[in-house]
Amino acid sequence: MFFEINSAINSVIWGPPMLAVFLGTGLFLSAKTGFYQIFGAGDWIKSTVGSLIGSKEKQSTDKNGISQAGALASSLAACLGTGNIVGVATALRAGGAGSVFWMCVSAILGMMTCCCENILGIKYRIRNSSGKPLGGPMYYIEKGLGMNNLARVYAVFLIGASLGMGNMTQSNSVAQGLSAFGIKPAVTGFILCTALLLAVSGGLKRITAVSEKLIPVLSGAFVLACFAVIFLNRENIIPCIKNIISEAFTVKAVSGFGIAKAMRYGISRGVFSNEAGLGSCAIIHSSAECDDASEQGKWGILEVFIDTVFMCTVTAAAILTSGKAEDKSLDGVELCAAVFESFFGKWGGYFLDVCICLFAFATLIAWSYYGKTGTEYLFGAKSGKIYNIVYILAAFAGCVTKLDFVWSISDTFNGLMAVPNIFALWCLSKEAVTELNKNRLHGKIRTVCNFTVPPRHR
Numbered sequence: 001m002f003f004e005i006n007s008a009i010n011s012v013i014w015g016p017p018m019l020a021v022f023l024g025t026g027l028f029l030s031a032k033t034g035f036y037q038i039f040g041a042g043d044w045i046k047s048t049v050g051s052l053i054g055s056k057e058k059q060s061t062d063k064n065g066i067s068q069a070g071a072l073a074s075s076l077a078a079c080l081g082t083g084n085i086v087g088v089a090t091a092l093r094a095g096g097a098g099s100v101f102w103m104c105v106s107a108i109l110g111m112m113t114c115c116c117e118n119i120l121g122i123k124y125r126i127r128n129s130s131g132k133p134l135g136g137p138m139y140y141i142e143k144g145l146g147m148n149n150l151a152r153v154y155a156v157f158l159i160g161a162s163l164g165m166g167n168m169t170q171s172n173s174v175a176q177g178l179s180a181f182g183i184k185p186a187v188t189g190f191i192l193c194t195a196l197l198l199a200v201s202g203g204l205k206r207i208t209a210v211s212e213k214l215i216p217v218l219s220g221a222f223v224l225a226c227f228a229v230i231f232l233n234r235e236n237i238i239p240c241i242k243n244i245i246s247e248a249f250t251v252k253a254v255s256g257f258g259i260a261k262a263m264r265y266g267i268s269r270g271v272f273s274n275e276a277g278l279g280s281c282a283i284i285h286s287s288a289e290c291d292d293a294s295e296q297g298k299w300g301i302l303e304v305f306i307d308t309v310f311m312c313t314v315t316a317a318a319i320l321t322s323g324k325a326e327d328k329s330l331d332g333v334e335l336c337a338a339v340f341e342s343f344f345g346k347w348g349g350y351f352l353d354v355c356i357c358l359f360a361f362a363t364l365i366a367w368s369y370y371g372k373t374g375t376e377y378l379f380g381a382k383s384g385k386i387y388n389i390v391y392i393l394a395a396f397a398g399c400v401t402k403l404d405f406v407w408s409i410s411d412t413f414n415g416l417m418a419v420p421n422i423f424a425l426w427c428l429s430k431e432a433v434t435e436l437n438k439n440r441l442h443g444k445i446r447t448v449c450n451f452t453v454p455p456r457h458r
Contacts, residue, residue: 013415019267022277025422026109029116032433037111037301044298048072065133070208071288072299075281077211078166078366079307080219081359082173083273085352088315089335092325095265097240098247100316102266103273107308110276114300116425116432120144121282122293123435128381135286137279137421138377144428150420151377154279157416158374159387161280164410166367167391168398170360175399177357180350189399192361193392199365200372200388204287207365218358219311225351226318229343233321240320274307278414279421283373284366293435364395 012018030037037044052069066074091099117137124143125135138158142151174192175185199210230237248262275281281300290296315336319325322339330338333356340348368391375387425432 029112048302065289073211077362091269095261098262099266101248103270106267106270111301113276115297117282118285118300119297121286125286136283154420155374160413162371171395171398173360177353189396229318236321
């Protein structure tokens with residue numbers, strides 16, 4: 001009975017109206033900034049990627065936080081993983097090739113959503129008694145809107161999502177992945193809990209240290225494997241591109257898919273993957289050693305680009321060019337495994353299992369910080385240690401139990417996080433845009449009538 005009620009709630013939270021709100025919010029913020037993610041690409045790329053390969057990052061004098069690149073790695077750790085692998089496969093199965101196009105559209109608009117979340121996170125962050133910076137939707141809802149109760153509601157949803165989607169579902173993925181190597185779930189649970197204890201006990205700095213080492217290597221290996229599959233099937237690249245465009249705009253394609261299904265599943269999987277609109281990324285980015293809110297906002301743009309526009313597209317290209325998407329008996333993990341096995345043999349399946357396990361572990365440690373931040377916001381700094389114990393125990397439970405209900409309730413908490421956060425983004429959009437406009441590259445983009453537009457489009 002309760003499961004059916006929860007499923008009904010999810011159909012509303014993640015239904016077309018709410019997805020339209022996600023898309024509309026991204027479009028609204030993009031319009032207010034003159035589509036800065038596109039026309040200001042040179043600026044934000046120079047401020048982010050340029051700082052990594054050129055001069056050193058711009059840092060504040062405060063050393064209680066983490067580096068900007070570290071914030072990016074930790075935030076990517078939270079969102080990279082099942083959404084980029086299994087989520088893409090399920091989107092292709094349910095929405096067809098056209099879903100790839102709409103996934104990218106939602107991500108391009110979501111870049112500005114994430115950017116504004118980070119800007120507000122820095123603008124309204126506080127420092128605790130030890131000088132550690134704390135920020136995120138709770139703080140800009142409380143300080144920016146003066147709505148303390150709504151901020152607490154967000155924190156409750158955040159904790160629920162951290163224990164469900166950020167924890168138990170991820171630990172279950174690790175247990176299932178390692179079962180392919182003959183490792184029992186209980187053994188996996190013990191090893192995972194030990195690793196989690198070592199990671200979370202060191203706070204955000206240790207989480208960042210692990211993420212900075214794990215995410216680049218893991219993502220690079222996965223992308224290279226996808227490129228190998230694409231190269232093997234390079235003669236299918238052009239037909240796949242045509243198919244993506246055709247199904248993205250055709251009312252009813254020959255395959256049975258079309259624009260309606262493509263938009264629904266492409267947008268939903270895009271949001272699930274990059275989390276733009278949920279506000280979670282601002283929690284880690286608010287801890288960056290950066291005094292300029294607009295600078296940290298640009299790292300949010302890069303994060304969504306890497307997560308969805310790049311990673312999800314590469315995954316989709318590997319699946320589509322391999323031809324395995326035409327096998328209707330395959331879906332999710334099985335479809336992805338078949339793709340890699342077509343190039344690497346049985347080792348391709350093992351490689352995918354390892355990737356899913358490591359991505360899930362990275363998500364686990366990052367989401368532990370999200371949930372801990374929400375707990376400390378509600379109950380004070382001392383509650384963080386209790387939360388860590390509960391979080392570790394929940395990870396063990398996730399390894400050894402079936403999680404149909406947990407998946408459902410986790411979807412609910414994830415979606416509910418967006419409601420107060422998107423409300424705050426609309427209310428505080430003017431402040432976010434003002435902060436972004438303070439730091440434009442040589443004044444190439446100007447504000448006209450409260451809308452920022454490229455000069456050639458005036």
